[in-house]
Amino acid sequence: MIGMESYSTRMFIQRVLVYVFLVILAVICLLPFYITFVNATRSSMEINQGLSLLPGSSLGKNLVALWGKGKGENLNIFRGLRNSFFVATSATLLGLYVAALAGFGFAFYNFPAKRFLFAVVLGVIMVPAQLGIIGYFQLLSAYHMLDTFWALILPGGANAFAVFFLRQYASSIIDQEMLQAARIEGAGELQIFHWLGLPLLTPGLATMGIFAFVGNWNNYLLPLVVLFSNEKFTVPIIIGQLNTSTYKTDFGMLYLAIALSLLPILIVYSIASRFIIEGISLGALKE
Incomplete structure (x- = not known):
């Protein structure tokens, strides 16, 4: 006892x-x-005086200053939020669909050079994307796609890690017997993918979707290289421009811009966080 x-x-x-x-x-x-x-609620002077965990009273002043930047220097943070949301959402949806299609194919179909192509996918994961930015810039220039949103969206369709993850995830939750039963019922291969594969892959898609959305939202280098018009600038570019004042940096305004840029990520993450946990636990990698 x-x-x-x-x-x-x-x-x-x-x-x-x-x-x-x-x-x-x-x-x-x-x-x-x-x-x-x-x-974001404190003035630049208060921020320079030291750290405080209590909110200030300068939120309205910072908002007016941020709005003035949009009017005076054409650095509209709200337009940047709209641009970033459009680009991040489009690139994420494109990447998830392509990755799901490729991952499903690698998991359940046999075709020539399958092992070699999957090894290529693994190799791409290990190569930093920045190494190809010069060639990508030249390609965009040749096809007159510089300074367009397509230049930011199309790379989202080549998410090698999402292909690898969804291939492993599909192998762990979908049996060949389920696919065979669907074929017996008369379903075509694309119908099997859309009606059976995609619904079962939802947790894994949500998991990869969060990471892809955050990555596309925070992308700074690619927009900096391929975008030239202020009207098309995304949030990271605008925040970078706000931080390059000739005389002094308004830290209150800058923190407000950063806080506004964080809100969409926090909202999306809070909605889909349960899918991340479920996707990681159910999609344990196996061979």
């Missing part, structure tokens, strides 16, 4: 320590976001 009580006490202490550790970890992860939103 004493041994059982000692064991229960030890387990309780371990559980408390785990919870305390998780709370501390959560605070460490969330604190930068909180400070960003707090600084």
